[in-house]
Amino acid sequence: MDIAHHLAATLKQLRHDRGLSLTQAAAVTGVSKAMLGQIERNESSPTVATLWKIATGLNVPLSYFISAADTPPRPVYDPQQNGMSIAPLFPFDEQLRCDYFAITLAPGAQSDSTPHEAGVTEHVVVIHGVLELQTAGEWRTLHSGEGLRFAGDAPHAYRNAQPEPVLFHSLIHYPPPR
Known part of the structure; x- marks a missing residue:
């Protein structure tokens, strides 16, 4: 799985696990509902700053989004x-x-x-x-x-x-x- 697909799948899974709608996820992360949806659909590559906002809002480490546990780290x-x-x-x-x-x-x-x-x-x-x-x-x-x-x-x-x-x-x- 490439990094973009991993990021999209991870965001969607975290949001689902927490029972958050896109609107609720936008409220806790400070990232727009539209941007979160684009990331989940793999239509947008977020900046590191945006990923930090999402990680902070969902209370997870940044590395959850940028490396899968079973793959070598990639920048x-x-x-x-x-x-x-x-x-x-x-x-x-x-x-x-x-x-x-x-x-x-x-x-x-x-x-x-x-x-x-x-x-x-x-x-x-x-x-x-x-x-x-x-x-x-x-x-x-x-x-x-x-x-x-x-x-x-x-x-x-x-x-x-x-x-x-x-x-x-x-x-x-x-x-x-x-």
């Missing part, structure tokens, strides 16, 4: 974010409640992230290049080998102002289920 490209790709390095770990991703930002790319679920903590470590990271309204510059832990349940953003791509890893801890 998800986000053309509307101007050059961002994300690939799960390890599948979601239910016991540790974490996702682990490799993220690449092309030169000039910026990704603004809406707040994740309450209690989410992110750990970012730059592997190659220079990353600008905004947390608590402040931009910080991280170089290769540097990292930062921050509350993912507040607005934050990633930016690459350099002429070379930046690769960073993001470890995301989710709170215990409600």
Whole structure:
């Protein structure tokens, strides 16, 4: 199953398991009913930012949408974010409640992230290049080998102002289920 079909099937199954109509799912995710329907019918490829909204609203890890447990991880490209790709390095770990991703930002790319679920903590470590990271309204510059832990349940953003791509890893801890 390719990533688009996996995403569509996963969204539809999660919505069904929760007994949510498209209208109700739109209300809890902040993503329009039309967009959710297009994703479920595999007529639209959502941005990473949209997937985060859906995952947060449905209280599931982002990796549920971008990698099937029985397939090797593949990157998800986000053309509307101007050059961002994300690939799960390890599948979601239910016991540790974490996702682990490799993220690449092309030169000039910026990704603004809406707040994740309450209690989410992110750990970012730059592997190659220079990353600008905004947390608590402040931009910080991280170089290769540097990292930062921050509350993912507040607005934050990633930016690459350099002429070379930046690769960073993001470890995301989710709170215990409600």
